[in-house]
Amino acid sequence: MTFTKMQGAGNDYIYVDGAKNVIPNDQKPLVVRKLSDRHFGIGGDGVIFINPIEGADFEMEMYNADGSRGEMCGNGIRCVAKFVYDHGMTDKTKDLAISSFGRNRYLDLTVTDGKVTMVKVNMGAPILIPSQIPVDESKFHDRDQIVDFPIPIEDRNFRMTCVSMGNPHAVVFVNENEKLADYPIEKYGRKFENHPYFPQRTNTEFVHVDDRKNVHMRVWERGTGETLACGTGCCATAVACILNGYTDDEVTVHVLGGDIICRWDRESNNVYMTGPAVTVFDGSVEI
Numbered sequence: 001m002t003f004t005k006m007q008g009a010g011n012d013y014i015y016v017d018g019a020k021n022v023i024p025n026d027q028k029p030l031v032v033r034k035l036s037d038r039h040f041g042i043g044g045d046g047v048i049f050i051n052p053i054e055g056a057d058f059e060m061e062m063y064n065a066d067g068s069r070g071e072m073c074g075n076g077i078r079c080v081a082k083f084v085y086d087h088g089m090t091d092k093t094k095d096l097a098i099s100s101f102g103r104n105r106y107l108d109l110t111v112t113d114g115k116v117t118m119v120k121v122n123m124g125a126p127i128l129i130p131s132q133i134p135v136d137e138s139k140f141h142d143r144d145q146i147v148d149f150p151i152p153i154e155d156r157n158f159r160m161t162c163v164s165m166g167n168p169h170a171v172v173f174v175n176e177n178e179k180l181a182d183y184p185i186e187k188y189g190r191k192f193e194n195h196p197y198f199p200q201r202t203n204t205e206f207v208h209v210d211d212r213k214n215v216h217m218r219v220w221e222r223g224t225g226e227t228l229a230c231g232t233g234c235c236a237t238a239v240a241c242i243l244n245g246y247t248d249d250e251v252t253v254h255v256l257g258g259d260i261i262c263r264w265d266r267e268s269n270n271v272y273m274t275g276p277a278v279t280v281f282d283g284s285v286e287i
Contacts, residue, residue, distance in 0.1 A: 001287050003035075004083060005042060005280040008075030010228025010257020012280065014044045015083050018051035018061065023287070029067030031287050036065035042285060045224050048076050050083060056099035057092065058084055064223030071101040072166030074231015074260075074273055078119035081107045082277035085116050103166060120274040123232070126239045126264070127164035135162055136197050147243050153191045161240035165271065168202045168222075169236035173209065173244070180208045180216050189220025203230060205237045209246045216254045228257030235271045238262035 001023075004015045014035050023031055032047040034040070046064045053059035060080045062070040077098055084090045093109040103124070110118040127133060130140035140146060146162040151170075160170045170192055174180055183206055192204040201222040208216045217237050219230040234253040241247040242264055250263040260275040 002282070002284045003042070004282050005044065006079040006083065006278060007257070007280055008078045008229065008231065008277050009255055009260055009275055011073075011075035011230060012044045012228075013062075013073070013076050013079065014042050014047045015079060016047065016049050017083075017087075018049040018059075021049075023049075028063065032063040033065070033067045034287070035285065042283070045221070045227050046070065046073075046076075048073070048080065050080055053099050056097040056104050057090060058098050060098050060100045062100065064221070065225075066223045068223045070167060070223070072103075072232050073100075074121065074123065074165070074233075074235060075229055075275065076231070077105055077107065077121055078231065078273075078275055078277040081109055081119045082116035082279065085109055085111070086279065100166065116277055118274060119277050120272060121231075123165055123235050123271045123273050125269045126236070126271055127166075128162075128239075130162065133162050133164040133168045134199055135168070136199060139197060145243070147240075151195070151197065153188050153195070156188070158188075161243055162202075163236040163239050165232040165235045165239075167232055168198060168200060169205060169233055170198070170202045171205045171207060171237050171240035173207050173246075176208075178208075180206065180218055183218065185218050185220055185226055189226065193220060193222045203233055203236075205230070205233045205240075207237050207241070209241065210254075212246075212248045213250065214252050214254065215241060215247065218256065229255040229260065231260060231273055231275065234260040234275075235262050235273050239264055239271065 001021045049061040051059040096107045108120045128145045131137045204220045219233045238251040
């Protein structure tokens with residue numbers, strides 16, 4: 001199987017042209033786990049298959065490192081755009097339509113010396129209705145949104161804001177006197193991921209607000225653990241910051257792997273994300 005290893009702000013995946021490398025769907029979870037292993041495989045936060053599809057230019061079929069299917073990946077979709085352009089599969093640089101889990105996103109590509117370097121993605125409207133995120137409807141049936149809601153985890157009482165950007169996120173804000181670099185994210189992230197409030201598990205963002213335009217964030221991704229970045233998590237973080245009155249409508253989210261700019265256009269109710277897309281290497285592997 002041929003592949004390309006790529007990363008967006010350190011969020012790294014193995015990218016496969018699904019038309020050239022056909023793998024039966026029932027075998028994909030095992031293949032994904034094998035390839036994602038950083039010691040015995042290629043290493044990555046998961047695997048993304050790029051497939052032909054009707055109704056869009058391409059399909060992004062994304063899997064987490066544990067072999068579970070993911071609905072959406074913001075950093076991944078930027079790299080898909082770079083993959084298809086750099087490999088000559090398209091010459092579009094505006095409104096490139098990529099489908100993930102039946103929902104199209106539209107991307108604008110910045111090309112330098114014939115290669116894509118930055119990508120802007122219209123991530124669509126943030127989903128705030130609890131049952132659609134989803135969270136346990138029996139607990140939140142009387143709420144239109146979950147903003148600054150208390151949730152006890154281990155020895156702490158967190159306050160979470162829940163947002164879906166095609167996949168579920170719980171955003172929590174750390175105290176001003178706490179250092180995000182030393183934060184015990186594994187201890188709390190794993191508990192959030194598997195909390196009974198979240199029937200499909202959840203990604204969790206731990207956020208420190210710097211000022212009206214900048215925040216720092218660390219993320220625990222369901223099915224993978226802590227990653228260097230999460231594009232949908234950056235978008236969810238920006239929305240949560242705005243809903244809580246902490247920032248302006250455009251926020252630079254500083255993650256371990258770099259910076260991602262997110263803007264919530266309240267008039268159109270679309271979230272726009274801009275960030276890098278980088279090829280690490282190409283290769284082939286026996287599966």
